[in-house]
Amino acid sequence: MIGKKMEEALNAQVREELGSAYLYLAMGAYFAHEGWDGMAHWMRIQAQEELGHALRIFDHILERGGEVVLQALPAPEGKWASPLAAFQAAYQHEGHITGRIHRLVELAQAEKDHAAAGMLQWFVAEQVEEEDQALKVVQLLERVGGDSRGLVLADRELGQRTKED
Ligand code: OFO
Numbered sequence: 001m002i003g004k005k006m007e008e009a010l011n012a013q014v015r016e017e018l019g020s021a022y023l024y025l026a027m028g029a030y031f032a033h034e035g036w037d038g039m040a041h042w043m044r045i046q047a048q049e050e051l052g053h054a055l056r057i058f059d060h061i062l063e064r065g066g067e068v069v070l071q072a073l074p075a076p077e078g079k080w081a082s083p084l085a086a087f088q089a090a091y092q093h094e095g096h097i098t099g100r101i102h103r104l105v106e107l108a109q110a111e112k113d114h115a116a117a118g119m120l121q122w123f124v125a126e127q128v129e130e131e132d133q134a135l136k137v138v139q140l141l142e143r144v145g146g147d148s149r150g151l152v153l154a155d156r157e158l159g160q161r162t163k164e165d
Contacts (some may be wrong), residue, residue, distance in 0.1 A: 002064035017054035038159025
């Protein structure tokens, strides 16, 4: 049986993960509108991953006899100054999520909730990957700079992303 404190904190994280999906969908829509189909595809896959993250926590709460309470999501931003600015915002967002996951681990330890702590270890490793993926795109786009041919090639490369990436 999950404790009340942990249940509330994990419900808040379900909202955060759904908020990440919402943000990346907004970025995908922005890229598609601007004609960057490869980047739009990258973001759509990312949004699907985030939904998977939300469901992992959702299922954990239910499996432990807890109650899932879905919460309202704020509207994400819809426009960015450039592809680089959007990916920089994604990278920053992942840093924010990493901080939240680490605080959840600390709460699980304080509550002696070994089941939640075990489940959250998956997220600790996942966040290393999430930050790395976003940072690699930021670095790629920084190298490309204002070179439109380079941007077209980068868009093509990001369009190759598969679900397993
Ligand atoms: Fe759920 O990892 Fe990104 O936000």
